[in-house]
Amino acid sequence: MDNFVFNSPTKFVFGKETENQVGDLLKSYNAKKVLIHYGTGSIKRSGLFDRVVESIAAQSIDYIELGGVVPNPRDTLVYEGIDLCKKEKVDFILAVGGGSVIDSAKAIAAGALYDGDFWDFWDKKQEITEALKVGVILTIPAAGSEGSNSSVITKTDGMLKRGLNCEIYRPTFAIINPELTYTLPAYQTAAGIIDMMSHILERYLTKSKNVILVDRLAEGTLVSIIEAARVVMKEPTNYEARATICWASTIAHNGFLGVGRISDWATHRLEHELSALYDVTHGAGLAVMFPAYMRYTIMEDIQRYRRFAIKVFGIKDNKHKPIKVATAGINALESFFKEIGMPTSFKEIGANGEDIPKLVEKLRINVGERVGNFKSLTMEDAENIYHIACK
Amino acid sequence: MDNFVFNSPTKFVFGKETENQVGDLLKSYNAKKVLIHYGTGSIKRSGLFDRVVESIAAQSIDYIELGGVVPNPRDTLVYEGIDLCKKEKVDFILAVGGGSVIDSAKAIAAGALYDGDFWDFWDKKQEITEALKVGVILTIPAAGSEGSNSSVITKTDGMLKRGLNCEIYRPTFAIINPELTYTLPAYQTAAGIIDMMSHILERYLTKSKNVILVDRLAEGTLVSIIEAARVVMKEPTNYEARATICWASTIAHNGFLGVGRISDWATHRLEHELSALYDVTHGAGLAVMFPAYMRYTIMEDIQRYRRFAIKVFGIKDNKHKPIKVATAGINALESFFKEIGMPTSFKEIGANGEDIPKLVEKLRINVGERVGNFKSLTMEDAENIYHIACK
Numbered sequence: 104m105d106n107f108v109f110n111s112p113t114k115f116v117f118g119k120e121t122e123n124q125v126g127d128l129l130k131s132y133n134a135k136k137v138l139i140h141y142g143t144g145s146i147k148r149s150g151l152f153d154r155v156v157e158s159i160a161a162q163s164i165d166y167i168e169l170g171g172v173v174p175n176p177r178d179t180l181v182y183e184g185i186d187l188c189k190k191e192k193v194d195f196i197l198a199v200g201g202g203s204v205i206d207s208a209k210a211i212a213a214g215a216l217y218d219g220d221f222w223d224f225w226d227k228k229q230e231i232t233e234a235l236k237v238g239v240i241l242t243i244p245a246a247g248s249e250g251s252n253s254s255v256i257t258k259t260d261g262m263l264k265r266g267l268n269c270e271i272y273r274p275t276f277a278i279i280n281p282e283l284t285y286t287l288p289a290y291q292t293a294a295g296i297i298d299m300m301s302h303i304l305e306r307y308l309t310k311s312k313n314v315i316l317v318d319r320l321a322e323g324t325l326v327s328i329i330e331a332a333r334v335v336m337k338e339p340t341n342y343e344a345r346a347t348i349c350w351a352s353t354i355a356h357n358g359f360l361g362v363g364r365i366s367d368w369a370t371h372r373l374e375h376e377l378s379a380l381y382d383v384t385h386g387a388g389l390a391v392m393f394p395a396y397m398r399y400t401i402m403e404d405i406q407r408y409r410r411f412a413i414k415v416f417g418i419k420d421n422k423h424k425p426i427k428v429a430t431a432g433i434n435a436l437e438s439f440f441k442e443i444g445m446p447t448s449f450k451e452i453g454a455n456g457e458d459i460p461k462l463v464e465k466l467r468i469n470v471g472e473r474v475g476n477f478k479s480l481t482m483e484d485a486e487n488i489y490h491i492a493c494k
Numbered sequence: 495m496d497n498f499v500f501n502s503p504t505k506f507v508f509g510k511e512t513e514n515q516v517g518d519l520l521k522s523y524n525a526k527k528v529l530i531h532y533g534t535g536s537i538k539r540s541g542l543f544d545r546v547v548e549s550i551a552a553q554s555i556d557y558i559e560l561g562g563v564v565p566n567p568r569d570t571l572v573y574e575g576i577d578l579c580k581k582e583k584v585d586f587i588l589a590v591g592g593g594s595v596i597d598s599a600k601a602i603a604a605g606a607l608y609d610g611d612f613w614d615f616w617d618k619k620q621e622i623t624e625a626l627k628v629g630v631i632l633t634i635p636a637a638g639s640e641g642s643n644s645s646v647i648t649k650t651d652g653m654l655k656r657g658l659n660c661e662i663y664r665p666t667f668a669i670i671n672p673e674l675t676y677t678l679p680a681y682q683t684a685a686g687i688i689d690m691m692s693h694i695l696e697r698y699l700t701k702s703k704n705v706i707l708v709d710r711l712a713e714g715t716l717v718s719i720i721e722a723a724r725v726v727m728k729e730p731t732n733y734e735a736r737a738t739i740c741w742a743s744t745i746a747h748n749g750f751l752g753v754g755r756i757s758d759w760a761t762h763r764l765e766h767e768l769s770a771l772y773d774v775t776h777g778a779g780l781a782v783m784f785p786a787y788m789r790y791t792i793m794e795d796i797q798r799y800r801r802f803a804i805k806v807f808g809i810k811d812n813k814h815k816p817i818k819v820a821t822a823g824i825n826a827l828e829s830f831f832k833e834i835g836m837p838t839s840f841k842e843i844g845a846n847g848e849d850i851p852k853l854v855e856k857l858r859i860n861v862g863e864r865v866g867n868f869k870s871l872t873m874e875d876a877e878n879i880y881h882i883a884c885k
Contacts, residue, residue, distance in 0.1 A: 104737040106509025111502060117753070118497025313734035315721075316742060319714030327707040343704035346495040350753070351707060359750070362508070362741070 104363035105311050111357045113250045114276040117350065119342075121280045122151065122240050125197070126158035128276050132236060134195035137166040138188055140208045141199045144170055146242065149286065155199060155240065167191050172200065175257045175264060175378055175385070176207040178222060184211035185221060188235065197238045198274075201295075202246020202255075202385075205239055209254040209272040212237050225256055225265045231272065239277040244284060244349040245295030245386060247302055247356025249277035257379060264379040265469065266371075279353065281345035289336060292348075293443040294386025296332045299352040300325060301389045303360055305371060307411065308397075308477040310404070311364035321360045322414040324351050329415070329439060336443050369475025370396040373485060376462045376469070383452045390445035391452055394437040395492035398430075403478045405429055449493040456493040459486060495754035496702050502748045504641045505667040508741065510733075512671045513542065513631050516588070517549035519667050523627060525586035528557040529579055531599045532590045535561055537633065540677065546590060546631065558582050563591060566648045566655060566769055566776070567598040572612060575602035579626065588629045589665075592686075593637020593776075596630055600645040600663040603628050616647055616656045622663065630668040635675060635740040636686030636777060638693055638747020640668035648770060655770040656860065657762075670744065672736035680727060683739075684834040685777025687723045690743040691716060692780045694751055696762060698802065699788075699868040701795070702755035712751045713805040715742050720806070720830060727834050760866025761787040764876060767853045767860070774843045781836035782843060785828040786883035792820055794869045799823060840884040847884040850877060 116124055129137060137159060139152075146152045147170075159166050169184050187193070188211060196215075198208035212235040214221030223229040239249040248254070252273045255266040287295070307321045328351045334344035354360060373396070374388040401408055409425040412418035412432020416439075421428050437447050446452045463486050466474065474480050480488070507515055520528060528550060530543070537543045538561075550557050560575050578584070579602060587606075589599035603626040605612030614620040630640040639645070643664045646657040678686070698712045719742045725735035745751060764787070765779040792799055800816040803809035803823020807830075812819050828838050837843045854877050857865065865871050871879070 104509075104734060104741070106512065108505065108507050110505040112505075114499065114501040114503075116499050118495075121497065313737070316715065316718040316738050319718055320711050323710030323714045324707065327710060330706075343495060346704070346754070347707050350495070363737070 104313050105365065107362045109358055109362050110270070111250060111359065113274050113357070115250065115279060115353065116276060117279045119280060119282055121278045122154060122283065123158050125155055125238070125240060125278060126160070126162040126164065128278070129159060129164055129195060129197070129238065130162040132195065132238070132275055134164055134236070136191060136193050137164055137195045137197050138184065138191075138193045138211070139166055139168040139197050139199060140172065140184065140204055140211065141168070141170045142172045142201075142204050146199050151199065151240075151242070151283065155197070167193065172204045172207045174203050175382060176203040178256055178258045181207055181210040181214060181221060181256060185214035188215035193235065195236050195238065197240065199240045199242065201241070201243025202248040202298075205237070205246070205248035205274070206254040206256060208237050209234075209248070210256050212272050213269070222258060224269075225267050231269045234272045237272055237274045239274045240283075241277060241279045241349070242283045243287060243291065243295055244279075244352035245298040247299060247352055249274055249279065250353045250357035255375070262379045263469070264375045266375070277353070279349050281342055281349045284345050284349065285340045287339070289339070289444060291384070292335060292339070293332070293445050294384045295352065296328060296348065296386070296443060297390045297440060297445055298386040299348070299355040300328055301370065301393060302355040304393065305368050306361035306364065306366040308367045308400070308407070309364040310477060314364045317360060317362060317364065318410070322411075324354060324360065325415045327351055332443055365476045367475050367477040369477070369480050372466065372470055372474050373488060376465045377452070377454060379465065380458065380462060381452060381454055383454070387446050387452055390440040390447055391449065391454075391492050392488070394433055394440070394447060395488050397433045397436070398491055399484070399488045400478045401426070401429055401433070408432060454493075456490070459489045459493065462489055495704050496756065498753045500749055500753050501661070502641060502750065504665050504748070506641065506670060506744065507667060508670045510671060510673055512669045513545060513674065514549050516546055516629070516631060516669060517551070517553040517555065519669070520550060520555055520586060520588070520629065521553040523586065523629070523666055525555055525627070527582065527584050528555055528586045528588050529575065529582075529584045529602070530557055530559040530588050530590060531563065531575065531595055531602065532559070532561045533563045533592075533595050537590050542590065542631075542633070542674065546588070558584065563595045563598045565594050566773060567594040569613060569647055569649045572598055572601040572605060572647060576605035576612060579606035584626065586627050586629065588631065590631045590633065592632070592634025593639040593689075596628070596637070596639035596665070597645040597647060599628050600625075600639070601647050603663050604660070613649060615660075616658050622660045625663045627666045628663055630665045631674075632668060632670045632740070633674045634678060634682065634686055635743035636689040638690060638743055640665055640670065641744045641748035646766070653770045654860070655766045657766070668744070670740050672733055672740045675736050675740065676731045678730070680730070680835060682775070683726060683730070684723070684836050685775045686743065687719060687739065687834060688777040688781045688831060688836055690739070690746040691719055692761065692784055693746040695784065696759050697752035697755065697757040699758045699791070699798070700755040701868060705755045708751060708753060708755065709801070713802075715745060715751065716806045718742055723834055756867045758866050758868040760868070760871050763857065763861055763865050764879060767856045768843070768845060770856065771849065771853060772843060772845050774845070778837050778843055781831040781838055782840065782845075782883050783879070785824055785831070785838060786879050788824045788827070789882055790875070790879045791869045792817070792824070796820055845884075847881070850880045850884065853880055
């Protein structure tokens, strides 16, 4: 087990009707003027926005709003939010939505207290030293951004997609009501499920030794996600299955399943180029890339892949032919992705094998000559993995 | 899954030589004058105290010390600590030790900013509204107090043992270096292992429905503890096994394995009376009480006990005779307790069946007419369980 620091200070308020506590929560953190940040307006159509505003108003807290966050959130709206916060003296940002909205809120929170261009932070030219507080009402369980220190923003100019980890903008509180996820379309539900599974797999695939305790926690969480996913695809309003998925999504990415080990993240970086170029849903891109990545790295730690197959998919063990077991596990993962309606090849997401050199070039700009820790991939490895995903 | 709030803000700094970071950590929280609180002096003999002082002095932070905490920590030393903090204007308490030292530090932290008698809080006559910050260097993994909101103090007058949960004195940071636990005697190591397993079991035994995700996390943690315990009893300086036990002990009690469910805690309350009357080690008392509690409540949820047996001890399933499976699981738990050198009957801890009426009377004073949630035990039930433990 490697040395680690684990700090997940976010207050998670989980369960039915918990969004009605948002006013009390904001008050407990002494919020005076809140920016309500959201996406393309479904929270208005569903009535959620009205309930949130009612709860905030009941505490005599002032608010303004900024909608319009799109998947793969853009720098352009972040700039707009920063200007608004400065002009209106906002002291608390409330993200109502999924990962894109929360990531956008984090970037606004950092930019609002900075005189320069917020992209300096994502460009690693400056370090964030302060940020407005961020609170969350989660409507899409996937990115885990409600409990994580990360934010991924796309620079419209050149479609550069960049992630940044920073403790300062980790959400102060996150309200998670599984009922709010009932109306998520099947495609988005499935993409979210793959995103959270990927957050676990990026940590599970490690070269660190003696990490069996966290391996078991990760496997247990993956099994529960798969089980609940199968229920939710048939019964979108099954509270218990939605609740399992919501909580799994949070613990998949608040750092808990990554303690004591070096995690990988190569597949995420490879996928970022896909979704930046084709504007494909992150989870769908991951469904395409993860089986390809796993097949390419299977010999890096065949025993780990064998264990994954047995513990997560119940594949029958074969000590003498671990490659058979490991391969069956990866095939089972890919079949599960297909089963819940996700793409598993370039073609299905409108990607083109001819663009692979362009993807690799963008990747090189973003990560340099190497990416990943489970296997330190060269750009040639990256190209090979894109080809496997292309099929 | 029940609604819940989960908030574990403690910063955990885990791994080899991490105690040398204590000065930096205290500085980052702006500590000016620290009370170093500890037990019976083993930290001085081992050289740990000197390393801690060196790290604190390197940051030019002032400190005073108060040793002498005993297992089942007493109110008398808490009063002494409170006086010292008030007189010396202490602003941060650093607990260097195990659960008793940390619990004592929490009580001092609350009392130092209160004009009345700190026992008012434990007596539930007053609520804590502020406390000094508490930091921890853990030397005994067991109680989980380094990441929990609880503190158990014994009032010397009448030997009343009382617990109190309060978010305000939850530790700000906890340094956990498994190497510091190498020198723990086998008995204390084993008692700690039982304590942490009990913290998981108190949460595992629930009537809440649809809690399978957290069940799996709990089972995975229990399996890892048992596996590591067997290594540690033979090789006390095995880093990886000590590390597994240390981290398991923390997550067993920071609330993570209890989300979404009503937990039980009857066995802890029954044991508190045992250790208050006989001053027996808490973990040893739990080793005596838990199998008795489980046998008495086996029919409350036979399927849960059946699952426990299969998942934690690998007992062969028998769908038609769940009672056989469940009983084998409890027997396996008791055998494991014996295997690591723990007592499993009144006699072995010097307790006397004739004292059972006295134990029940003390219990009634502390909890009222009922205790526990998995089964709401009457005082007659409690008496029966003591008799089962008496054997």
